[in-house]
Amino acid sequence: MTRISDLHGERSAPARLYRDPERGWIAGVCAGIADYLSISVAGVRFLTIVALLFFMPFVIIAYIALALLLPRRPRALYQSAEEERAWRQLRQSPPETLHRVRARFRDLERRLQRMERHVTSGRYDLDREFRDLNRR
Numbered sequence: 423m424t425r426i427s428d429l430h431g432e433r434s435a436p437a438r439l440y441r442d443p444e445r446g447w448i449a450g451v452c453a454g455i456a457d458y459l460s461i462s463v464a465g466v467r468f469l470t471i472v473a474l475l476f477f478m479p480f481v482i483i484a485y486i487a488l489a490l491l492l493p494r495r496p497r498a499l500y501q502s503a504e505e506e507r508a509w510r511q512l513r514q515s516p517p518e519t520l521h522r523v524r525a526r527f528r529d530l531e532r533r534l535q536r537m538e539r540h541v542t543s544g545r546y547d548l549d550r551e552f553r554d555l556n557r558r
Contacts, residue, residue: 438458438493439454439458439492440454440457440458440492440493440494440495440496441453441454441488441489441493441494441495442457442494442495443494443495444495445463447467448485448489449485449488449489450489450494450495451485451489451492452466452467452470453466454495457495470485
């Protein structure tokens with residue numbers, strides 16, 4: 423679902439990995455990873471610091487590479503808070519999200535069938551005639 427546009431009219435994908443300098447300390451790499459994985463920024467920072475203690479040169483090179491290669495997170499990545507919540511849930515648990523979507527479509531299908539039965543029944547025409555009589 424890549425229908426969100428940034429300021430230049432290019433399409434942005436909410437499920438893509440971005441760096442988020444607005445929430446970040448240095449370049450926003452940890453914040454972007456946390457957002458992508460839908461986990462705590464503090465947890466990603468902690469893991470980065472621990473990795474830095476054991477693998478300093480590799481972590482520094484990886485961080486610099488990601489800071490240079492990852493695009494900046496567009497300001498209008500999501501159209502609403504509900505859309506952002508839906509994308510986060512999808513990344514956290516795709517099967518559970520799919521199950522909720524299917525259940526919602528089943529419910530909508532049942533409601534649509536009830537409306538179709540009502541509109542195609544004789545009762546609908548009778549109710550409409552009574553309503554028109556009251557208007558006169």
